[in-house]
Amino acid sequence: MAAGAFSPCFSCWAPPPLANIRTLSRAAPPISTFKSLSLSSTLLSTGFRPVFPVEVGGYKRVSVVCAAEGGGRKPDSAAKRARQAEKRRIYNKARKSEIRTRMKKVLEALEDLGKKPDAQPDEVLPVEKLIAEAYSVIDKAVKVGTLHRNTGARRKSRLARRKKAVEIQFGWYTPASAPAPVTAA
Numbered sequence: 001m002a003a004g005a006f007s008p009c010f011s012c013w014a015p016p017p018l019a020n021i022r023t024l025s026r027a028a029p030p031i032s033t034f035k036s037l038s039l040s041s042t043l044l045s046t047g048f049r050p051v052f053p054v055e056v057g058g059y060k061r062v063s064v065v066c067a068a069e070g071g072g073r074k075p076d077s078a079a080k081r082a083r084q085a086e087k088r089r090i091y092n093k094a095r096k097s098e099i100r101t102r103m104k105k106v107l108e109a110l111e112d113l114g115k116k117p118d119a120q121p122d123e124v125l126p127v128e129k130l131i132a133e134a135y136s137v138i139d140k141a142v143k144v145g146t147l148h149r150n151t152g153a154r155r156k157s158r159l160a161r162r163k164k165a166v167e168i169q170f171g172w173y174t175p176a177s178a179p180a181p182v183t184a185a
Contacts (some may be wrong), residue, residue: 092146099141099155102134106159114166121172124163131159 048085064106109127142152167173 023077029135083158095137095141095144095146099147102130102137103155103159106130106134107162110166115168121169121170123168127163131163134159156158 106127112122113123113127116123137149138152138155141147142149147155164173168175
C-alpha cells in the first residue's frame with residue numbers, strides 16, 4: 001500500500017503512517033450521524049484507536065481518523081494455537097519424562113540382576129513386570145503422538161535386548177541356532 005493511502009475499516013479510515021494523514025474530499029455529514037456511532041465499544045475493542053478530528057483549509061469537517069494498532073496483539077486464532085501448543089508441550093514433556101523414568105528403572109533392575117552371582121530364573125519376573133509397564137507407557141505415547149513410532153519401537157527393542165543379554169548371561173535362554181540351509185542333492 002502506498003504511503004498516505006487509506007484503507008477502509010468499519011466506519012473509519014486507517015492510514016499506514018500517522019505523519020501522512022489526509023481527509024476524504026466528500027462533504028461533512030451532519031453530526032447526528034456520528035452520535036449513533038459508538039467508537040468506544042465497536043472500534044476500540046477491535047484494536048483501533050481514534051487519533052484526532054481533522055479540519056482542512058478552514059472548512060469544518062467532522063471526520064475521524066483512526067490508526068490501526070499493529071504488532072501489539074496476535075489474532076485470536078494465533079493466540080489460541082499458542083495456548084494449545086504450550087499445553088501440548090507440557091503434556092508431552094510429562095509423558096517423555098515418565099518413559100525415561102520407566103526405562104531407567106528397568107535398566108537398573110536388569111543391571112542389578114546381572115551383577116548377582118547366584119541369580120535365579122524367578123528373579124526375572126519382577127523385571128518382566130517393569131518391562132510390561134514401560135512398554136505400555138511407550139505404546140500410549142506413540143498412540144497419542146508424543147513419540148514417533150520408530151522411536152517407540154527402538155526403545156522397546158533396547159529393553160528387550162538388555163533382558164535377553166541377562167538371560168543369556170545366566171544360561172536361562174539359549175539363542176536358537178540358524179537352521180542349516182537345505183541343499184538339493
